[in-house]
Amino acid sequence: MPMAEMPNIVPALPELFLAGVIMLLLMFGVFQKGGLSDNDSGVFRIVSMLSIVSLILAVFLLVPVAGARAVTFSGMFVTDQFAVFCKALVLIAAALGIIVSQDFMERHNVARFEFPILVVFAALGMLLMISANDLVSLYVGLEMQSLSLYVMASIQRDDNRATEAGLKYFVLGAVASGLLLYGSSLVYGFAGTTNFDALATLFSNDNQVSTGLVIGIVFILAGLSFKVSAVPFHMWTPDVYEGAPTPVTAFFAVAPKIAALALFLRVMVGPFGDLLVHWQQIIVVVSVLSMALGALAAINQRNIKRLMAYSSIGHVGYALVGLAAGTEQGVKGVLVYLAIYLVMNVGTFACILCMRRGGRMVEGIDDLAGLGKTNPMLAATLVVFMFSLAGIPPLAGFFGKLYVFVAAIEAQLYALAIIGVVASVIGAFYYLRIIKVMYFDEAIDHFDTPIGREMRFVIGVTSIIVVLFFVYPAPILSSAAAAAAALFAG
Amino acid sequence: MLDLPLLTILTFAPLVGVLAILIIRHDDAEVVAQNARNVALFVSSGVFLLSLLLWFTFDRTTADFQWVEKVAWMEDFGISYHMGVDGISVLFVMLTTLLTPICVLASWNSIKDRVKEYMICFLILETFMIGMFCALDLFLFYIFFEAVLIPMFIIIGIWGGARRVYAAFKLFLYTLLGSVLMLVAMLTMYYYAGTTDMLELMAYNFPIEAQKWMWLAFFASFAVKVPMWPVHTWLPDAHVEAPTAGSVILAGVLLKFGGYGFLRFSLPMMPEASLYFTPLMYTLSIIAVIYTSLVALAQEDMKKLIAYSSIAHMGFVTIGTFTLTTQGIEGAIYQMLSHGVVSAALFLVVGVVYDRIHTREIAAYGGLVNRMPAYALTFMVFAMASVGLPGTGGFVGEVLVLVGAFKANTWVAAFAATGVILGAAYTLYLYRRIIFGELTKENLMKITDMNRREMAIFAPLLFITIWMGVYPSSFLDFMHVSVEHLINQVNTSLAQSGMLELAGR
Numbered sequence: 001m002p003m004a005e006m007p008n009i010v011p012a013l014p015e016l017f018l019a020g021v022i023m024l025l026l027m028f029g030v031f032q033k034g035g036l037s038d039n040d041s042g043v044f045r046i047v048s049m050l051s052i053v054s055l056i057l058a059v060f061l062l063v064p065v066a067g068a069r070a071v072t073f074s075g076m077f078v079t080d081q082f083a084v085f086c087k088a089l090v091l092i093a094a095a096l097g098i099i100v101s102q103d104f105m106e107r108h109n110v111a112r113f114e115f116p117i118l119v120v121f122a123a124l125g126m127l128l129m130i131s132a133n134d135l136v137s138l139y140v141g142l143e144m145q146s147l148s149l150y151v152m153a154s155i156q157r158d159d160n161r162a163t164e165a166g167l168k169y170f171v172l173g174a175v176a177s178g179l180l181l182y183g184s185s186l187v188y189g190f191a192g193t194t195n196f197d198a199l200a201t202l203f204s205n206d207n208q209v210s211t212g213l214v215i216g217i218v219f220i221l222a223g224l225s226f227k228v229s230a231v232p233f234h235m236w237t238p239d240v241y242e243g244a245p246t247p248v249t250a251f252f253a254v255a256p257k258i259a260a261l262a263l264f265l266r267v268m269v270g271p272f273g274d275l276l277v278h279w280q281q282i283i284v285v286v287s288v289l290s291m292a293l294g295a296l297a298a299i300n301q302r303n304i305k306r307l308m309a310y311s312s313i314g315h316v317g318y319a320l321v322g323l324a325a326g327t328e329q330g331v332k333g334v335l336v337y338l339a340i341y342l343v344m345n346v347g348t349f350a351c352i353l354c355m356r357r358g359g360r361m362v363e364g365i366d367d368l369a370g371l372g373k374t375n376p377m378l379a380a381t382l383v384v385f386m387f388s389l390a391g392i393p394p395l396a397g398f399f400g401k402l403y404v405f406v407a408a409i410e411a412q413l414y415a416l417a418i419i420g421v422v423a424s425v426i427g428a429f430y431y432l433r434i435i436k437v438m439y440f441d442e443a444i445d446h447f448d449t450p451i452g453r454e455m456r457f458v459i460g461v462t463s464i465i466v467v468l469f470f471v472y473p474a475p476i477l478s479s480a481a482a483a484a485a486a487l488f489a490g
Numbered sequence: 491m492l493d494l495p496l497l498t499i500l501t502f503a504p505l506v507g508v509l510a511i512l513i514i515r516h517d518d519a520e521v522v523a524q525n526a527r528n529v530a531l532f533v534s535s536g537v538f539l540l541s542l543l544l545w546f547t548f549d550r551t552t553a554d555f556q557w558v559e560k561v562a563w564m565e566d567f568g569i570s571y572h573m574g575v576d577g578i579s580v581l582f583v584m585l586t587t588l589l590t591p592i593c594v595l596a597s598w599n600s601i602k603d604r605v606k607e608y609m610i611c612f613l614i615l616e617t618f619m620i621g622m623f624c625a626l627d628l629f630l631f632y633i634f635f636e637a638v639l640i641p642m643f644i645i646i647g648i649w650g651g652a653r654r655v656y657a658a659f660k661l662f663l664y665t666l667l668g669s670v671l672m673l674v675a676m677l678t679m680y681y682y683a684g685t686t687d688m689l690e691l692m693a694y695n696f697p698i699e700a701q702k703w704m705w706l707a708f709f710a711s712f713a714v715k716v717p718m719w720p721v722h723t724w725l726p727d728a729h730v731e732a733p734t735a736g737s738v739i740l741a742g743v744l745l746k747f748g749g750y751g752f753l754r755f756s757l758p759m760m761p762e763a764s765l766y767f768t769p770l771m772y773t774l775s776i777i778a779v780i781y782t783s784l785v786a787l788a789q790e791d792m793k794k795l796i797a798y799s800s801i802a803h804m805g806f807v808t809i810g811t812f813t814l815t816t817q818g819i820e821g822a823i824y825q826m827l828s829h830g831v832v833s834a835a836l837f838l839v840v841g842v843v844y845d846r847i848h849t850r851e852i853a854a855y856g857g858l859v860n861r862m863p864a865y866a867l868t869f870m871v872f873a874m875a876s877v878g879l880p881g882t883g884g885f886v887g888e889v890l891v892l893v894g895a896f897k898a899n900t901w902v903a904a905f906a907a908t909g910v911i912l913g914a915a916y917t918l919y920l921y922r923r924i925i926f927g928e929l930t931k932e933n934l935m936k937i938t939d940m941n942r943r944e945m946a947i948f949a950p951l952l953f954i955t956i957w958m959g960v961y962p963s964s965f966l967d968f969m970h971v972s973v974e975h976l977i978n979q980v981n982t983s984l985a986q987s988g989m990l991e992l993a994g995r
Contacts, residue, residue: 372648373604376607387640392636392637392639392640392666393632393633393636393637394633394637398633398636402629402673402677405673405674405677406567406677406680406681409674409677409678409680409681410681414674414678417674417677418671418674421670421671421673421674422667422670424670425663425666425667425670428662428663428666429659429663432643432659432662432663435643435644435647436647436655436658436659439644439647439648440647440648440654440655440658470633473563473564474564474565477564477566477567478566481566
């Protein structure tokens with residue numbers, strides 16, 4: 001029997017590195033902990049620090065593979081500039097996710113060293129999703145990510161809401177995975193292959209696709225929509241966001257969204273790119289519904305985490321506007337949007353994590369009353385994030401919207417663009433309401449001060465990026481453009 | 491010409507003031523407040539003095555943009571940082587730089603709470619306003635245009651009156667809805683022309699069907715800003731609730747965004763659509779002039795009355811703009827400038843008594859002339875200017891607009907002239923109720939006349955109002971060539987598309 005040929009592992013270097021790190025850290029954690037109590041924050045701190053460092057190192061490991069497109073592991077795994085861009089975002093989001101969680105986890109007696117490891121695990125799954133070049137590897141990456149997320153949602157295992165959130169997420173997530181798998185099997189059945197490149201070649205030669213295949217694609221779309229929490233597959237989002245511990249919510253709102261949207265782009269533009277006419281309508285509808293629901297349902301929320309859940313549904317709707325265009329410009333718009341969304345959301349959640357009164361977290365929007373007086377700096381940064389989320393220039397959020405709407409106009413989707421901007425006006429209302437509560441209402445009580453060092457760092461950096469994005473947008477814009485071009489070239 | 495990025499300096503100099511205010515640290519809150527006031531006054535006056543350079547160096551014989559700066563910004567998109575002024579925009583820049591220090595002075599004593607933040611808001615606002623008038627790139631313009639909402643929302647929301655939250659939200663959401671539709675139209679322009687440079691867009695001929703849609707989208711934004719009937723309802727609310735200085739900026743500069751937008755975008759970029767929609771503009775403007783004048787007559791609140799009079803005056807502006815005659819357009823610009831000074835002054839006039847008595851209800855006053863002669867005189871000059879009495883700035887603008895309107899459409903001119911009469915009615919009625927009569931009210935017995943700070947605020951405005959009325963050439967000289975150029979541009983474009991005959995010209 002001939003030896004199986006050794007696959008080229010260079011393109012997968014960051015993933016392999018992270019996988020190694022995970023195993024080492026697990027060992028380290030287990031042996032360090034020994035007979036200590038469940039809440040040894042010393043080990044938690046060290047493991048967290050090492051996880052952050054390795055996530056950042058992984059970003060640098062992306063550099064050697066940043067050039068040309070490379071396929072390895074028998075066509076299962078692909079890396080190109082698109083993958084590198086999205087992976088960098090995911091890794092940064094994961095690192096920030098660990099940073100903002102430190103203080104919270106220690107205070108709430110959940111400083112388990114497994115948490116940062118789970119984040120790295122999830123990040124690894126996301127990298128695999130982004131690099132998937134086959135329906136099988138797509139599924140494996142997705143499940144690796146999802147399982148870690150289920151555990152993270154209920155990491156506060158003696159908290160009712162958190163366990164409920166975890167269970168809900170698990171059950172509904174399993175259904176979505178099932179849909180995705182069913183769709184994949186239909187595609188395989190009708191097309192005879194699961195490889196993206198093969199599928200793309202197949203469809204570019206033959207535009208007559210069978211109904212079964214279209215149904216398969218619809219199922220895949222449904223599964224992916226669930227993962228990005230687009231309407232009508234959004235139902236889990238508010239409950240999970242509200243129930244999960246806040247740092248976990250912060251992580252959920254950013255990294256998995258980016259990874260899932262990247263996957264969405266890769267699948268729709270790659271193998272199914274030539275079937276644009278078949279799926280464009282669906283994306284348009286999903287996008288419109290998401291924007292509308294995100295704008296309308298958030299108006300009456302009293303809990304800020306729930307509000308952010310609806311806000312994220314809306315933002316996914318905007319990002320999908322770019323995908324609906326189905327053009328290179330559209331993909332670029334989505335990528336710019338994701339990068340900006342990452343910064344805004346991490347910053348906002350870092351502010352939310354500072355909402356602590358008498359040692360306890362508060363989550364009501366009314367609890368922010370008078371923050372402009374009691375804590376002017378925190379309030380000012382939150383104002384910046386709110387205006388940015390609402391898409392008001394000159395803040396970063398505006399440019400994200402600008403780029404997706406340009407793509408929509410160029411694809412002549414005028415109605416979609418108009419609905420989108422109108423939804424953004426409605427959405428502006430609830431962001432403004434938060435500003436109103438902070439500045440126009442009378443203060444009830446102080447939040448606990450001082451704010452932790454790492455929080456100040458995260459809030460400071462993200463707010464500066466949001467405010468000053470317009471001064472020098474070129475790096476993000478050009479790398480997003482290169483990434484989009486790479487996706488279309490491949 | 492000096493090789494100096496003057497417009498950039500003017501635009502961003504206020505931000506230096508913001509930084510300076512941010513680093514003020516002192517234990518005593520009063521010291522911080524006083525320093526913030528001083529810095530804001532110093533910086534905004536400095537910006538005004540600097541803007542005088544524009545006045546002296548501006549070449550009045552060319553329609554080209556001057557002090558132009560162009561730096562590539564978002565290259566993938568062709569967006570550049572492109573600034574410049576021509577005869578239409580230069581005076582608006584001056585108006586902005588003039589009114590900002592006046593606003594700072596007007597808030598000297600009346601704002602006691604969070605002075606630091608207040609001054610920061612005003613300086614940021616100044617940056618956005620100047621930037622808006624100087625921007626020569628579609629998206630640069632949009633960014634400044636919409637960013638203005640942020641400080642304005644905060645100014646009204648924090649330092650406003652009892653219903654300030656409602657007013658702030660209404661202002662924000664109304665204008666935002668208009669603006670985002672404009673954004674879609676701008677993206678469409680970019681899609682057709684492949685450029686975001688306003689100069690190139692003015693030369694580009696858009697297909698007529700697309701023009702109509704884009705025109706409507708731009709209209710949605712500018713009509714709200716102007717504001718035109720029936721989307722004017724945010725203005726009285728915003729004015730009544732805003733602090734005095736907020737009203738001054740709102741009436742003095744922000745309302746001009748709409749009129750300026752029509753001149754800068756609708757006419758040169760979408761001439762065919764502008765012609766097509768001229769009857770609509772006339773109708774809405776006439777309704778605005780007559781209806782809001784009648785509404786103003788019935789007001790019990792001073793600020794509300796002046797707010798409605800602003801809407802009526804801006805009706806003249808939109809009529810003048812769409813007559814497409816030299817007189818009409820110059821009249822419209824002139825009317826905007828004089829209204830910028832006069833209505834700002836009128837809000838300050840209201841502020842003077844409001845600071846003393848803390849009510850804006852007209853019925854609470856009467857007979858003020860007995861205790862406040864200087865105040866009565868000041869009020870009278872601005873009231874007369876608002877009416878359009880010869881010798882004041884208001885007269886020149888109204889007459890030019892009416893002349894232009896007569897050339898274009900006699901009926902429009904006739905209706906608009908009615909507005910002048912109604913304007914006289916409500917203004918004089920307001921003046922009589924506040925200033926004349928017996929001084930009977932208990933709390934007015936001890937009211938004091940204006941102090942030196944207040945006189946210092948009104949002196950420049952009085953001077954300019956009279957100057958604009960007596961010797962309008964010094965202002966009109968700025969615009970002649972640019973307006974001529976604009977009209978030629980529109981007519982050439984109309985001739986190309988064969989719509990000139992249709993227009994009967």
